[in-house]
Structure formats: structure tokens, C-alpha cells
Amino acid sequence: MQSMKYLGIDFGTKKVGLALSDDAGQMGFPHGILPNNGFLIDEILALIERKGVEAVVMGESRNFQGEENPVAKDAKAFVRLLEQRMDIPVYFEPEMLTTQEARRDFEGVRIKGDPVVDSSAAALILTSYLSRA
DSSP, X not given: OOOOOEEEEEOOSSEEEEEEEOXXXXXXXXXEEEESSXXXXXXXXXXXXXXXXXXXXXXXXXXXXXXXXXHHHHHXXXXXXHHHHOXXXXXXXXXXXXXXXXXXXXXXXXXXXXXXXXXXXXXXXXXXXXXXX
């Protein structure tokens, strides 16, 4: 696999978790959280340019029946905006339970109110995608 820099996105209606891959494009690491507001698209495009990102991996939100949930429709609309304004590929990765997984520490204890949960979930989504790429 050719090494590439990836951006992982855990899209939410209020907050968007971000993760960046290592330079080899093998693992995702939490990067930060942005509010889902009118500046989101510009902030993500600026991050992509600043960090030399070559591909985006977006968490694909579905319910337990495997159907798209309301967040998925917003995420897909956001991806369409991204694709109109940049010329790099966007891939989708199933994200079921990544936020719950990100809330647990190494001993499996649930962490409440942790501000890095969304970026940790983005890192899990990105690492999951990269492990199969």
C-alpha cells in the first residue's frame, strides 16, 4: 500500500470528531473536535490543505438494522459539499458503536464527559478503514 495522509471524520449534528493518519497511512490518531456550524466545511478544507491530506474517511452512520439514520443523510450532504470543493477521494467506513468504544478506557470502564470522545471515535473509524486498505 502506498503511503498517504488520511483524515478521519466522525460526523455529528453538533460536533465533528477529526483524526489524522500517521505519515505511512497505517493508523488513525485523534486530532480534534470542531463544532458543526457554518464554518465547518472551510475549517476542514483548511486542515486538509495544511496537513497534506490525500483522502478522507467518513464514518458511515447506520442503525442496528443496517439502515441509514438521520445523521447519515447530513453526513452524505456534507461529503457532497466536500467533493465539490476539493479533488481528493472520500471513502465511507461503518462506524457502529465507535463512539461507545471510544468512551471506554483501557480497562473497559466507561468514561463520561471526555472531550476527546469524538476525535477518538474518528481515530477508530480511520484505523478500521486503514487496516483493510
